[in-house]
Amino acid sequence: MSDTIEKVSIIISKGSLEGIYPGLIMTNGARAEGIEANLFFTFFGLDAIHKARNEHIKLATVGNPGLHFATIAGGLPGVSTAMTHYMNHKMEKLDIPSIPEFVEMIADTGAGMYACKASVDLFGLEKNDFIDQVQDIITVGEFYEKAAGGHIIFT
Amino acid sequence: MSTVTIAATDVELNDEGFFVQPEQWTEDMVPELAHREGIDELTDAHWQVIRFMRSEFLSKGTGPTVRVLGKTSGVSIKELYQLFPKGPAKVAAKIAGIPKPRGCI
Numbered sequence: 673m674s675d676t677i678e679k680v681s682i683i684i685s686k687g688s689l690e691g692i693y694p695g696l697i698m699t700n701g702a703r704a705e706g707i708e709a710n711l712f713f714t715f716f717g718l719d720a721i722h723k724a725r726n727e728h729i730k731l732a733t734v735g736n737p738g739l740h741f742a743t744i745a746g747g748l749p750g751v752s753t754a755m756t757h758y759m760n761h762k763m764e765k766l767d768i769p770s771i772p773e774f775v776e777m778i779a780d781t782g783a784g785m786y787a788c789k790a791s792v793d794l795f796g797l798e799k800n801d802f803i804d805q806v807q808d809i810i811t812v813g814e815f816y817e818k819a820a821g822g823h824i825i826f827t
Numbered sequence: 828m829s830t831v832t833i834a835a836t837d838v839e840l841n842d843e844g845f846f847v848q849p850e851q852w853t854e855d856m857v858p859e860l861a862h863r864e865g866i867d868e869l870t871d872a873h874w875q876v877i878r879f880m881r882s883e884f885l886s887k888g889t890g891p892t893v894r895v896l897g898k899t900s901g902v903s904i905k906e907l908y909q910l911f912p913k914g915p916a917k918v919a920a921k922i923a924g925i926p927k928p929r930g931c932i
Contacts, residue, residue, distance in 0.1 A: 697931055704893045706913030767894065768932055777894070780904040782912075 679708040679822025681784075681815070686827070687716025688732040689756060689771075695827040696720075696774045703781035710818050711778060712810075714788035718795065721787060721802045726772045731756045772803070779805035784818060786810045833859050838924075845920065845927050849884065852924025860922045864913065873910055876902055877923045880916070884925040892916055892930035 680702045684695035695711065702709040719725040733739060733746030733755050745751060760770065769777060779785055787802055787809045799809060810818070828847065830837050833856045839847040844863070846852055857877060861869055879900040884890045893916045897904040907915035916928050 700893075701931060703908070704914050704916060706917065769894070777897070777904055780908070781893075782908050 677702075677705075677707055677823060679819075680825055681710040681712060681819035681822055682825045682827065683712045683714060683815075684717035684720060684827055685715045687719040687729065689729050689759060690731060690736075690738075691827070692717065692720045692729060692771060693768075693774075695825075696771070696778060698825060698827070699783050700774070700778050700781065703778070703783055708822065709781075710784035710786065710815075712786045712788065712815050713806075714791045718787055718791055718797065718802075720771055720775060721785070721806050722797070723801060723803055726775070726803065727770070729756075729771050731759050775803065776805060786815065786818070788812070788815075843927065846924040849925050852881075856924065857922055860924070864911075864918050864921060866911070866918075866922075870910070872902055872906065876900055876907065876910060876915065876919050880919045880923040880925060884920075884923070890916065890920045890923070890925045890928040892928050892932060894932045895930075 680698070682695050682699050682702075684692055686692060695717075699709045699711045713721050719729060730752045731739070733741060733752045735743050736746065739746070739755075741755075775785075785806050787806055789809050789811045792798070792809050799806070828839065828841055831840050832838075834853070836851070836853070836856070838851045838856070841847050858869060861867070861873070866873065876896070879896070880890045891899065893904065893907065893914075896902070896916055896919075897907060902910070911918040920927055
């Protein structure tokens, strides 16, 4: 293994706000360092590239110990939406882009962007459901081919 | 840390290749610095970015991250990565003789 990282392939498997952002930041950060990067969305991560859903990603407020917020309160109607709104507001002040804008920006950096075929089939989706930046719907084997020679980061 | 001769002047670079003393930089050094980064043809767009990085550093004390660069330099993210494939903010900072910008976006 060489001293520097030359290539990373990052998997986003979750559909919550805090489950999606880390993978995006890592991919964008890799590109900013001149590291070749692929971004692969699977399971609920598909929401981040789904045309109808990518603007409605919520913070997980139930059973999320890291939030330091009572689960019983987190489950009340409207709480998830309100906390998501608050979180988005804080991120906007730090100039952290929204998920749709971030994904588009990452595509502009030249990162590869793919959806997981198994998940697409499972959820009955098709290429048309995704944003234009998604290059292809690929299998796990094809993902490994693309990831070859680099690191794989699962989020 | 090492002393390197650029445009017939001795300058100090850190291990990553960034200027330790930004004051040592002059615009004459740009072609040679760019060449060290694998860029042999400097277009107007390259110069625009390099000068912008330098002026942001001088006025704000730090160079901009890629996102800020894309929003305020007049050059889009897409074009930035075409001009500087190995990382726009990082490479342009080296060529502009400023420290590496710190930021996660």
